[in-house]
Amino acid sequence: MRRWLLLMAMAALPALATADEAALDATQESRYRALTQELRCLVCQNQNIADSNAPLAADLRNQVQAQIVAGRTDAEITRYLTDRYGDFVLYRPPFKAVTLLLWLGPALLVLLALALAWTFSRRSQRVPPAATVDPEQLKKLLDEQP
Amino acid sequence: MRFLVPVLVLVGLIVLFAVGLHHDPREVPSxxxxxxxxxxxxxxxxxxxLVSEAELKGRPLLVNFFASxxxxxxxEHPVLMKLAQEQQVEIVGMDYKDALPDITRWLQRHGNPYRKIVLDAQGTAGLDWGVYGVPETFVLNAEGVIVYKQIGPMTEDAxxxxxxxxxAGARP
Structure with a gap:
């Protein structure tokens, strides 16, 4: 009996998950999905607010939904969140002075790796000059052997 | 000489890791x-x-988001109690997403270091202040400007x- 109750409760979970999106039309809903997937939950930092079960994520989802219904643009909603939590809430941080290294770092590392590979390959191509053998000396050396 | 590049790379990595390991990713700068x-x-x-943010002006104070x-x-409660008893600073409590009977009981049990307690039952103020996990403490100067944020429990060291x-610099 208890197992059946649990199963029924689990079957009802997806309905709960979409309940708070009910008030949105199709375009609004796709905006809602896109936004909540791009916003980071500050409690469990490796989840977006769409996936997180933290109460704060639920609050932020409600905010996003309410502001979409109120007719605010995506940029305005993002601004609302960065004003409070900083760029950290964005999974896609903006390109500015403090994030320069973050955006350009990988390209710089690739350039560095290419430069190193080039210098190393040139170094290994350099063939050492062939040893010159002086026949006289060789003979002397061989004769010295006991 | 031929070890110069590897040694430089190693030193660079050590510096990078030393900085990275002392940096707590849970502390999001406000x-x-x-x-x-x-x-x-x-x-x-x-x-x-009802009170508003105007209540927070005129003297430096701590705004402490907490919950039962x-x-x-x-x-952090003993630290706040000590600060209040020694009259080091005024502390305003922001009771975040809490129920009235719970917070009343909690204060009776642990003591009340707060001059005033604002009831943020829905967490709306918490949202506007960028709170993402109680306890968080904001330090306000006499003009009501936020000068520092302590994330996590207040400590005597902090x-x-x-x-x-x-x-000390903000006192009028």
Whole structure:
């Protein structure tokens, strides 16, 4: 009996998950999905607010939904969140002075790796000059052997 | 000479890791530092009237977001009690997402270090102040501008080394 109750409760979970999106039309809903997937939950930092079960994520989802219904643009909603939590809430941080290294770092590392590979390959191509053998000396050396 | 590049790379990595390991990713820098306290209109515990952020101006103070259900708040509570008893600073409590009977019982049990307690039952002020996990403590100067944010429990070290010097400069 208890197992059946649990199963029924689990079957009802997806309905709960979409309940708070009910008030949105199709375009609004796709905006809602896109936004909540791009916003980071500050409690469990490796989840977006769409996936997180933290109460704060639920609050932020409600905010996003309410502001979409109120007719605010995506940029305005993002601004609302960065004003409070900083760029950290964005999974896609903006390109500015403090994030320069973050955006350009990988390209710089690739350039560095290419430069190193080039210098190393040139170094290994350099063939050492062939040893010159002086026949006289060789003979002397061989004769010295006991 | 031929070891110069590997050694430089190694030193660079060590510096990078040393910085990275001492950096707590859970401490998200607040964009509110240097800005006036965000607006709110909320009830006070034990009083009929609503208060706003205007109440926070005129003297330096701590705005401490806490809750009866919060573990870290019990950890920091003795520190806040001591600050209040020694009259080091005024502390305003922001009771975050809490129920009235719970918070009343909690204060009876642990003591009340707060001059005033604002009831943020829905967490709306918490949202506007960028709170993402109680306890969090904002340090306000006499102009009502946020000068520092302590994320997680208040400690005597944080008070002595970071907050007290800031407030010493902010006192009118």
């Amino acid at each position: 964009p509110l530092i240097g800005k006036p306290a965000p607006a709110f209109r909320l009830p006070l515990l034990g009083e009929e009237k 259900w919060c573990e870290g708040c019990q950890v 008070w002595r080394e970071k907050i007290a010097p800031l407030l």
